[in-house]
Amino acid sequence: MVVLGAGAAGLWAAARAAELGAQVTVLEKTARAGTKILASGGTRCNLTTTLGPLEAAALFGERGRRFSRRALQNLTPSDVRARFAALDVPTVEAPLEKIFPASDRARDVRDALLGWATRSGATFVFEAHVNALERGNGEWIVRTTTGDAFRADRVLVAVGGRSYPKSGTTGDAYAWLRSLDLPLVEPVPALVPLTSPAPWVAEMTGIAWESAVVRAQDADGRRLAERTRPIVFTHHGVSGPGAMDVSEAVARGLATELVVDLVPDVEREELRRRLMDLGRTAGATKLARAVGGIVEDVLPRKLARAVLNQAELGDERAGELDKRRRHLLVEALRGFRVPVDGTRGWAHAEVTAGGLALSAVDPSSMAVRGVEGLFVAGEVLDLQGPIGGLNFQAAWATAELAAVALGR
Numbered sequence: 001m002v003v004l005g006a007g008a009a010g011l012w013a014a015a016r017a018a019e020l021g022a023q024v025t026v027l028e029k030t031a032r033a034g035t036k037i038l039a040s041g042g043t044r045c046n047l048t049t050t051l052g053p054l055e056a057a058a059l060f061g062e063r064g065r066r067f068s069r070r071a072l073q074n075l076t077p078s079d080v081r082a083r084f085a086a087l088d089v090p091t092v093e094a095p096l097e098k099i100f101p102a103s104d105r106a107r108d109v110r111d112a113l114l115g116w117a118t119r120s121g122a123t124f125v126f127e128a129h130v131n132a133l134e135r136g137n138g139e140w141i142v143r144t145t146t147g148d149a150f151r152a153d154r155v156l157v158a159v160g161g162r163s164y165p166k167s168g169t170t171g172d173a174y175a176w177l178r179s180l181d182l183p184l185v186e187p188v189p190a191l192v193p194l195t196s197p198a199p200w201v202a203e204m205t206g207i208a209w210e211s212a213v214v215r216a217q218d219a220d221g222r223r224l225a226e227r228t229r230p231i232v233f234t235h236h237g238v239s240g241p242g243a244m245d246v247s248e249a250v251a252r253g254l255a256t257e258l259v260v261d262l263v264p265d266v267e268r269e270e271l272r273r274r275l276m277d278l279g280r281t282a283g284a285t286k287l288a289r290a291v292g293g294i295v296e297d298v299l300p301r302k303l304a305r306a307v308l309n310q311a312e313l314g315d316e317r318a319g320e321l322d323k324r325r326r327h328l329l330v331e332a333l334r335g336f337r338v339p340v341d342g343t344r345g346w347a348h349a350e351v352t353a354g355g356l357a358l359s360a361v362d363p364s365s366m367a368v369r370g371v372e373g374l375f376v377a378g379e380v381l382d383l384q385g386p387i388g389g390l391n392f393q394a395a396w397a398t399a400e401l402a403a404v405a406l407g408r
Contacts, residue, residue: 238340
């Protein structure tokens, strides 16, 4: 069998299939394995999640949940941690359900997978740039730009999507899959920082807010995606997990603004009560200074001013708020609007949204329906989750199913 791609899914699948007795050749277009692994998580590699398999599956959306649950139950996040521990890569938990290697070194993850695959008997061919995948006479022919042709009865496509193209993931598989008349969902950058046309957003560069519920919505106010995670303002727009987790809707041209609940743990009535108390205890204090004190974590002054501007409040004093203006301020805190008009693009995207349609794949084996001997795993699938180790977990789990099927 031939595995196309020596990234996360390709390395796991090659190691596991070879361990099960398959003769495995891995073709990798770049000069080394696991380049994207090495760059992930700020070179720390958030390799899975603390969530259980069904909780994790739910974060892939309804279609993704139905498709991925078998893979995630077959190879759970706990199983992944156990496998890496057996490969001498112990792991540790971090905030926001993240799991990292205890060494904080992504290289340890890559080296463990490459070592596992090599010891199991997989053969690697680097700088093998595949330009065609053909089916003929009961076998697969994989052609490269150097004129070489690799023949196999089974092929696993695990070359990833288009995110972080410097690692070699430039969407090569999409042309191969289209040539086989397989259905594709248009790929767009995902888990990517957002851009904003509003000058006031750039003026808040560097300001972060931890306690945010971020909702992407369209021009008609329809909710397209929502995530509870931190955000950070940049000179381009908005980043941080909260913004990046809902970025697909922006990349597809559907969402035009983020609506951010800055105080999700405080009910509206409680906010109104705090504002009334503020008027009594700090009535002479300017709102921009005073309003930050009504939430658990003090609002940065620039963010407080932006909230006041949205509420159409000026430089009033805290004691001057009447009922109507208190209402406007409460609504601005609970629904702070940030216009967005695009993303930072493929070079800054952590994953690809879109790819081979899930309907074309058997979720129990990762075999492509109706195409004998063709399997897929990892980011080439239209399967993407939020930040937090979910996408690596999906890569490992889909690769495991494919490897077991291929190793039989």
